Amino acid sequence: MNSIINDIEIIKSETTKIHDVDFDNLAFGSVFSDHMLECNFKDGKWQAPKVVPYQAISLDPSAKIFHYGQSVFEGMKAYKDANEDVYLFRPLDNFNRLNISAKRLAIPELPENYFMDGLKALLEVDKEWIPKQDGSSLYIRPFIFASGNGFHASPANEYKFLICTAPSGSYFSGKVKVLIEQTYSRSANGGVGFAKAGGNYAGQFYPTQLAVEKGYQQVIWTDDTSHEYIEEAGAMNIFVRINDTLITAPTSDRILDGITRKSIVELAKAEGIDVEVRKLSVHEVVEAAKNGSLKEMFGAGTAAVISPISGFGYKDEDFELPELEETFASFLKKRITDIQTNKVEDPFGWRYKLD
Amino acid sequence: MNSIINDIEIIKSETTKIHDVDFDNLAFGSVFSDHMLECNFKDGKWQAPKVVPYQAISLDPSAKIFHYGQSVFEGMKAYKDANEDVYLFRPLDNFNRLNISAKRLAIPELPENYFMDGLKALLEVDKEWIPKQDGSSLYIRPFIFASGNGFHASPANEYKFLICTAPSGSYFSGKVKVLIEQTYSRSANGGVGFAKAGGNYAGQFYPTQLAVEKGYQQVIWTDDTSHEYIEEAGAMNIFVRINDTLITAPTSDRILDGITRKSIVELAKAEGIDVEVRKLSVHEVVEAAKNGSLKEMFGAGTAAVISPISGFGYKDEDFELPELEETFASFLKKRITDIQTNKVEDPFGWRYKLD
Ligand SMILES: Cc1ncc(COP(=O)(O)O)c(C=O)c1O
Ligand SMILES: Cc1ncc(COP(=O)(O)O)c(C=O)c1O
Numbered sequence: 001m002n003s004i005i006n007d008i009e010i011i012k013s014e015t016t017k018i019h020d021v022d023f024d025n026l027a028f029g030s031v032f033s034d035h036m037l038e039c040n041f042k043d044g045k046w047q048a049p050k051v052v053p054y055q056a057i058s059l060d061p062s063a064k065i066f067h068y069g070q071s072v073f074e075g076m077k078a079y080k081d082a083n084e085d086v087y088l089f090r091p092l093d094n095f096n097r098l099n100i101s102a103k104r105l106a107i108p109e110l111p112e113n114y115f116m117d118g119l120k121a122l123l124e125v126d127k128e129w130i131p132k133q134d135g136s137s138l139y140i141r142p143f144i145f146a147s148g149n150g151f152h153a154s155p156a157n158e159y160k161f162l163i164c165t166a167p168s169g170s171y172f173s174g175k176v177k178v179l180i181e182q183t184y185s186r187s188a189n190g191g192v193g194f195a196k197a198g199g200n201y202a203g204q205f206y207p208t209q210l211a212v213e214k215g216y217q218q219v220i221w222t223d224d225t226s227h228e229y230i231e232e233a234g235a236m237n238i239f240v241r242i243n244d245t246l247i248t249a250p251t252s253d254r255i256l257d258g259i260t261r262k263s264i265v266e267l268a269k270a271e272g273i274d275v276e277v278r279k280l281s282v283h284e285v286v287e288a289a290k291n292g293s294l295k296e297m298f299g300a301g302t303a304a305v306i307s308p309i310s311g312f313g314y315k316d317e318d319f320e321l322p323e324l325e326e327t328f329a330s331f332l333k334k335r336i337t338d339i340q341t342n343k344v345e346d347p348f349g350w351r352y353k354l355d
Numbered sequence: 356m357n358s359i360i361n362d363i364e365i366i367k368s369e370t371t372k373i374h375d376v377d378f379d380n381l382a383f384g385s386v387f388s389d390h391m392l393e394c395n396f397k398d399g400k401w402q403a404p405k406v407v408p409y410q411a412i413s414l415d416p417s418a419k420i421f422h423y424g425q426s427v428f429e430g431m432k433a434y435k436d437a438n439e440d441v442y443l444f445r446p447l448d449n450f451n452r453l454n455i456s457a458k459r460l461a462i463p464e465l466p467e468n469y470f471m472d473g474l475k476a477l478l479e480v481d482k483e484w485i486p487k488q489d490g491s492s493l494y495i496r497p498f499i500f501a502s503g504n505g506f507h508a509s510p511a512n513e514y515k516f517l518i519c520t521a522p523s524g525s526y527f528s529g530k531v532k533v534l535i536e537q538t539y540s541r542s543a544n545g546g547v548g549f550a551k552a553g554g555n556y557a558g559q560f561y562p563t564q565l566a567v568e569k570g571y572q573q574v575i576w577t578d579d580t581s582h583e584y585i586e587e588a589g590a591m592n593i594f595v596r597i598n599d600t601l602i603t604a605p606t607s608d609r610i611l612d613g614i615t616r617k618s619i620v621e622l623a624k625a626e627g628i629d630v631e632v633r634k635l636s637v638h639e640v641v642e643a644a645k646n647g648s649l650k651e652m653f654g655a656g657t658a659a660v661i662s663p664i665s666g667f668g669y670k671d672e673d674f675e676l677p678e679l680e681e682t683f684a685s686f687l688k689k690r691i692t693d694i695q696t697n698k699v700e701d702p703f704g705w706r707y708k709l710d
Pocket of ligand 2: 611
């Protein structure tokens with residue numbers, strides 16, 4: 001596709017907030033860089049993207065985003081290596097997934113160069129916002145929402161595609177204790193679970209609050225028909241290690257096709273780890289916990305990369321996982337982070353250098 | 356609950372758009388009245404509601420509504436009778452359902468007087484906007500969305516509750532041909548289908564587009580496990596008449612508890628019609644269509660009240676419904692509309708007079 005990078009209009013902010021930011025103590029996704037990418041869909045097509053100062057958005061109260069949840073998003077990161085070179089990780093996969101999500105939500109798909117060149121132009125302008133600190137990165141949030149007006153329950157005729165960025169610290173919050181959900185569900189067969197659609201997240205908040213009240217930090221979603229198969233964690237895919245085999249559920253129309261998940265599957269295989277992508281029943285995990293063959297569980301997603309699980313609750317019973325010296329979780333996390341941040345060779349071609 | 360109606364601050368619009376509106380040719384939900392109710396949740400509580408000029412809303416790009424679909428809404432109508440008295444229809448049911456939806460979406464529930472008195476204050480200010488024309492009404496859209504900021508996938512700390520209104524003509528669009536869906540689904544067991552959550556609507560747009568391409572106007576949703584049970588139409592509940600029995604599916608966590616639906620059930624019973632609230636299989640409806648016992652199908656919801664169905668598609672076969680002289684649909688629609696608009700007695704206590 002044609003590059004449009006030199007045609008992207010750039011309207012620079014007259015001030016910068018960068019001096020207020022303590023890059024050594026960054027939280028996650030709560031401080032935003034000076035600029036954003038803005039691109040509007042109207043008159044039947046996506047208009048030229050622009051880099052503009054990060055600023056409030058003004059919408060009519062009848063804008064469809066407020067009523068019908070027509071929105072999709074992505075989550076990705078930019079890293080700076082020791083030379084201050086900037087890298088993305090498999091960005092075309094995020095672009096493709098954004099369009100897969102958009103299609104399911106009846107949102108017009110984006111041209112690849114609007115996404116990729118728009119992102120590059122934005123990162124060039126806000127290069128100083130990409131943290132150099134080890135473990136830190138620039139969290140990137142591309143999103144599209146229905147900005148067109150009217151109370152008809154039908155797709156909007158106008159949309160906004162924005163990319164905002166937030167310098168973020170390493171997402172370490174210790175091990176998490178999870179609840180294997182037996183009442184609520186995240187997604188339906190034939191639904192939108194495979195899409196990064198806004199509504200999928202709001203629907204998880206209440207069941208997660210209930211789990212938190214019971215002493216868990218996160219919910220592991222199961223299929224909505226039987227609650228017998230482990231699906232994902234709602235913002236992370238799930239891996240289970242039984243003896244020395246790493247198992248993760250196949251993606252489906254209910255499960256997001258996580259980029260971290262598929263990278264881990266490839267990486268683990270390349271490292272000689274026995275990997276199985278197959279349906280994983282709660283029964284099997286509980287049995288493995290009981291007989292001691294359950295060694296590890298962890299979540300995998302862009303924000304935390306890998307998030308180890310200390311134990312799980314299932315039907316009023318709690319199961320603890322062993323404390324191992326050497327875990328697949330920490331080994332794989334280091335491998336993938338080293339690739340992302342250009343500390344090691346990248347035999348997979350995942351790293352994407354910006355120039 | 357205490358009335359707060361005299362404490363509601365009213366900021367009047369300096370201009371009016373009412374003279375631009377042709378009340379004899381109103382469409383649905385596309386012209387908005389001069390004012391709106393606005394109420395903000397912050398610092399852990401709902402702040403006092405205000406009537407303000409209908410105006411754009413300004414939000415940070417990180418506002419959670421754009422990312423996590425945290426929003427719920429209601430749909431109701433105000434009617435003017437021949438004396439210019441104004442009536443609502445079962446408004447407390449809308450209020451209660453809004454809070455049921457809010458709770459499931461982890462949105463703080465509203466106090467009853469904020470909703471009811473806020474609505475009354477708004478309708479008083481915009482009284483002239485309530486159409487007098489037969490078949491017309493003021494469509495009322497209460498909604499709540501997450502206005503708090505941040506990329507964390509967690510409930511927002513700030514929300515906006517707004518009520519906007521739109522004078523609307525009668526929602527007549529002829530009979531509709533529907534597709535009984537066998538691939539896509541609207542909601543999951545244990546999901547948010549019973550809530551009027553924004554995301555439920557966006558998820559329907561794409562499957563509906565596919566149905567429209569095949570020559571249908573709407574989708575009839577079935578359960579996501581077997582696609583064998585008829586659920587609802589996505590903005591309407593569904594009734595089927597087999598011989599002289601009127602059947603509708605029981606509500607569940609996948610089906611919205613429609614106010615029109617439950618009013619029709621009560622009304623039909625009071626009129627001596629045989630009504631069954633029970634699971635309704637596609638198989639049964641197809642058999643009834645084949646043997647001629649299927650007399651009618653119709654949707655029921657606030658916007659159209661009752662929307663008759665001319666035929667349905669199921670697995671590549673089309674079934675036509677008979678053209679009857681006297682239908683339950685038109686009989687019940689007249690009964691309910693006459694009650695709503697104060698043309699007849701209301702033995703049920705559904706009509707709610709504003710003073
Ligand atoms: C529902 C869901 N599952 C899984 C993931 C992990 O996907 P990825 O590794 O691409 O970040 C995410 C987060 O992006 C998610 O939102
Ligand atoms: C999903 C859904 N089902 C049914 C209905 C009908 O409900 P009511 O009769 O309360 O308008 C609506 C519309 O409000 C709806 O959105």
